[in-house]
Amino acid sequence: MLTYTTPPFMNQSDPTRKTRVTCAPGLAPYLKQELEQLGFECLSMDKTGIEIEATTTQSMMLNLRLRTAFHVLQRFADINCRNADELYSEAKRLPWDRVIDPSGFVSVTSNVRNETISNSMFPNLRLKDAICDKLVEQGGKRPDTGSSTDGMVVSMHWVDSKARIYLNMTGRKLSDRGYRKMPFMAPMRETIAAAVLMEMKYDGTRPLVVPMCGSGTIAIEAALIAKHRAPGLLRSNYACNHWLNADKDAWSQQRVEAKKLMVKNDPAPIVATDIEEEAIEATRKNAVTAGVDHLIEFHVCDFAQTPIPEEAGDVVLHGEYGVRLGDDEELIATYKRIGDFLKTDCSGWDGYVFTSGKPLIGAIRLKVSKRTPFINAEIDCRLLKYELYRGSKVTEA
Numbered sequence: 001m002l003t004y005t006t007p008p009f010m011n012q013s014d015p016t017r018k019t020r021v022t023c024a025p026g027l028a029p030y031l032k033q034e035l036e037q038l039g040f041e042c043l044s045m046d047k048t049g050i051e052i053e054a055t056t057t058q059s060m061m062l063n064l065r066l067r068t069a070f071h072v073l074q075r076f077a078d079i080n081c082r083n084a085d086e087l088y089s090e091a092k093r094l095p096w097d098r099v100i101d102p103s104g105f106v107s108v109t110s111n112v113r114n115e116t117i118s119n120s121m122f123p124n125l126r127l128k129d130a131i132c133d134k135l136v137e138q139g140g141k142r143p144d145t146g147s148s149t150d151g152m153v154v155s156m157h158w159v160d161s162k163a164r165i166y167l168n169m170t171g172r173k174l175s176d177r178g179y180r181k182m183p184f185m186a187p188m189r190e191t192i193a194a195a196v197l198m199e200m201k202y203d204g205t206r207p208l209v210v211p212m213c214g215s216g217t218i219a220i221e222a223a224l225i226a227k228h229r230a231p232g233l234l235r236s237n238y239a240c241n242h243w244l245n246a247d248k249d250a251w252s253q254q255r256v257e258a259k260k261l262m263v264k265n266d267p268a269p270i271v272a273t274d275i276e277e278e279a280i281e282a283t284r285k286n287a288v289t290a291g292v293d294h295l296i297e298f299h300v301c302d303f304a305q306t307p308i309p310e311e312a313g314d315v316v317l318h319g320e321y322g323v324r325l326g327d328d329e330e331l332i333a334t335y336k337r338i339g340d341f342l343k344t345d346c347s348g349w350d351g352y353v354f355t356s357g358k359p360l361i362g363a364i365r366l367k368v369s370k371r372t373p374f375i376n377a378e379i380d381c382r383l384l385k386y387e388l389y390r391g392s393k394v395t396e397a
């Protein structure tokens with residue numbers, strides 16, 4: 001059986017449609033929080049995404065405003081297919097001529113679990129062939145195709161004999177905000193930095209100190225949150241603007257609305273430091289690209305020399321950890337020093353350490369008040385919270 005929805009932008013109406021918003025593993029609870037704050041009901045949630053009902057215009061808004069999402073996918077069709085030949089013949093029956101500009105560019109992405117498929121690229125190829133052959137048969141041209149997600153993107157989720165086809169509204173992941181022109185050593189993904197700040201309940205009203213800031217992702221995401229700046233405004237290319245009959249006016253309107261959210265008041269101080277001059281140069285350049293450099297104080301120094309504002313706030317460290325970088329013995333010594341720094345220099349503050357591995361966590365020797373799991377670059381990590389009341393207790397390692 002083949003079912004499909006009315007192609008978008010075919011008439012004046014903009015009905016709600018089943019829409020899947022995807023995210024990195026582990027971030028779904030933060031994405032749910034964001035969607036609910038924007039007034040959406042989460043119909044279902046799994047490790048990498050949430051189903052909602054949204055109009056095409058609302059989905060444009062989500063592309064611009066969500067901080068923890070990867071993609072906004074509008075459900076287009078459900079196909080029953082046991083193998084790639086059936087996928088091809090069923091997908092060819094869909095009204096591609098109503099959504100795809102034959103003189104444009106199309107790419108297909110997929111997630112497939114089907115016993116007949118061993119080469120993960122093959123389903124993409126068959127679906128792309130179905131789309132192009134259909135368009136040619138209908139008298140159109142054959143669109144250009146390839147792996148770039150900078151044009152129209154069709155995404156498929158195929159498990160056993162059920163393939164769900166989506167019109168991908170986003171294109172490149174929303175985590176690619178566009179400001180990180182200079183990545184420094186092992187940067188944290190922008191969406192994870194945003195989720196870490198959500199976990200810290202950061203809202204810009206208290207000072208934030210980010211020693212070991214690397215390329216500045218946490219500090220920059222914090223400044224965007226504090227200013228209520230929609231992260232999606234930082235880039236201009238979205239897949240939904242390459243759809244046939246794309247509603248450019250609705251998109252412009254959503255951008256205008258997103259800009260109006262920005263607050264005039266500047267946040268409490270944000271301090272970003274790193275021992276490497278190159279890291280601070282990257283942080284500064286990235287902050288300039290994001291338009292938030294005037295909100296961040298930069299220093300090249302050892303984390304323990306970081307200037308701490310007088311008024312108490314939050315300090316967050318994302319140092320190196322064994323699996324990714326550095327040597328364990330040296331790292332353990334660094335984490336001991338992190339514990340000392342938090343205890344002596346940050347008393348009265350809330351301290352956070354984003355890391356991985358028991359020996360490093362033990363080396364901090366402070367009482368953890370909350371552990372939140374995260375997955376960063378496929379490594380199990382923890383965000384550890386320390387309530388650094390004056391005279392914080394040092395525990396046994």
Ligand SMILES: C[S@@+](CC[C@H](N)C(=O)[O-])C[C@H]1O[C@@H](n2cnc3c(N)ncnc32)[C@H](O)[C@@H]1O
Binds near residue numbers: 184189217302319
């Ligand atoms: C994992 S990276 C941080 C990545 C960062 N969160 C980002 O998103 O780009 C760790 C950083 O710690 C810095 N670092 C290592 N030892 C340091 C020390 N003793 N004092 C200050 N910074 C240090 C490194 O230069 C590196 O930039």
